[in-house]
Amino acid sequence: MLRLLYRVFASVQSENTLKAAGVYSSFCSAASLPASACSGFAVNPTMEHKLYQPPPEVRGMTSLDKEAFTQTVTVPALRVPTGVLNKVVKSLKKATIQRPGVPRVVQDKEESSDFRLVLLDPNRVTSSSSFSEAEAEALRSFSVPEELHHYELRLTYHNLKSEEVLEAVLPQGQDVTSAFSRVGHIAHMNLREHQLPYKNLIGQVIMDKNPGVTCVVNKTNTIDSTYRNFKMEVMAGEENMVAKVKENGVTYEFDFSRVYWNPRLSTEHQRVVELVNRGDTVFDVFAGVGPFAIPAARRGANVLANDLNPESYRWLQHNCKLNKVEKKVRAFNLDGRAFVQGPVKQELPELLKGKAGVHVVMNLPALALDFLDAFRGLLHQEPPCEEKLPTVHCYGFSKDDNPETDMVARASRSLGFPLKDRCSVHFVRNVAPNKDMMCVSFTLPKEVLFSNDQEQTESSEEPAPKRQKCEEATDST
Structure with missing residues (x-):
């Protein structure tokens, strides 16, 4: 049944679109696939990031310049008394900003020790009417005004998701992927032809955004049917192909470049x-x-x-x-x-x-x-x-x-x-x-x-x- 569903999906949309819509991750879960089998995320090139609009000069970048991604954006915020701060953050957990390295609570711009600013997700909250009934009721119970303030947030490369960086860099209209298979410290990718000029940048981004990944490789040919291994080139990181993985409670060590291993088969x-x-x-x-x-x-x-x-x-x-x-x-x-x-x-x-x-x-x-x-x-x-x-x-x-x-x-x-x-x-x-x-x-x-x-x-x-x-x-x- 799952196989038939996958074929139906694949016939009307690309795999990347499915992943962007959350369908692919749901499929992985339904098929009981391990998390390592579904690492990474593929992005529909038409996705818009309202919070972050990349500078046009990063388009076509092949050597990663992290400073070029820095940008200041305006996000909505609530001014909250410190005495009820934790309760408010807990009540608004779906409305607060969720971004790598970005705090949800910052110092009040008026520098009052009695208040803090709770940063909100601009995709979720655009006005005081954006709060759900439960959220609005919680704010009233804590005597927090629903008036929105504006906060100037400085976003850097480190606050961006890997798919945002790659979507900003790769040519418009081309599929963008940050999907990979994880084998120990190695991230294994299958890049397409149009992505190859950006392989070193892609490798560096994957390594930066995934803790524990110290080597990113790309498969360069199909699996050899005699020894079941394939040639790989290192896109970023150390050239250490000896991986250590744990599957179903068993530890394995092997040279990933010289043997066959598929994390999707656990x-x-x-x-x-x-x-x-x-x-x-x-x-x-x-x-x-x-x-x-x-x-x-x-x-x-x-x-x-x-x-x-x-x-x-x-x-x-x-x-x-x-x-x-x-x-x-x-x-x-x-x-x-x-x-x-x-x-x-x-x-x-x-x-x-x-x-x-x-x-x-x-x-x-x-x-x-x-x-x-x-x-x-x-x-x-x-x-x-x-x-x-x-x-x-x-x-x-x-x-x-x-x-x-x-x-x-x-x-x-x-x-x-x-x-x-x-x-x-x-x-x-x-x-x-x-x-x-x-x-x-x-x-x-x-x-x-x-x-x-x-x-x-x-x-x-x-x-x-x-x-x-x-x-x-x-x-x-």
């Missing part, structure tokens, strides 16, 4: 890990730095985690030690297919004799569906049917109008076995207006796991005697 990591019980075994085919593997190990699972990228493998081992689960996780540096046909194949026969669950996580959305054929005929000896078969959680991207159907069809083709009515499909997130990330989960069919390619069929039917035996075994449990 909810999905938690969803799948919560399906794992103590004593289960988890095979993480594309483990990265461990966002599935390590939480699963902390829940008491035995984990075999693999990644082809040597850097991911190194940081996976590091994070296992960091979180004290190195004895619960065996790490591998193999191709995904080699991992399935090697360690997975070696471990499965014994695991299938037990009662504990087995999970296979395949989080490489660009390619994971194509690796499902590695399970065809993986094992030679078919166990009794009552034994528990592995549950596979395989991720993929879909641009189809019906992504659920698309995912099932593609997974079925790769397995050589129909999954319709034998799987579930979970919407993870919207990657672009016409591109969704999905997860298809299913019990690995024994017709796939214990058959050779020559024996694969498009039918899920079993010989009658075997099917009957399984039904009898099911009824007896």
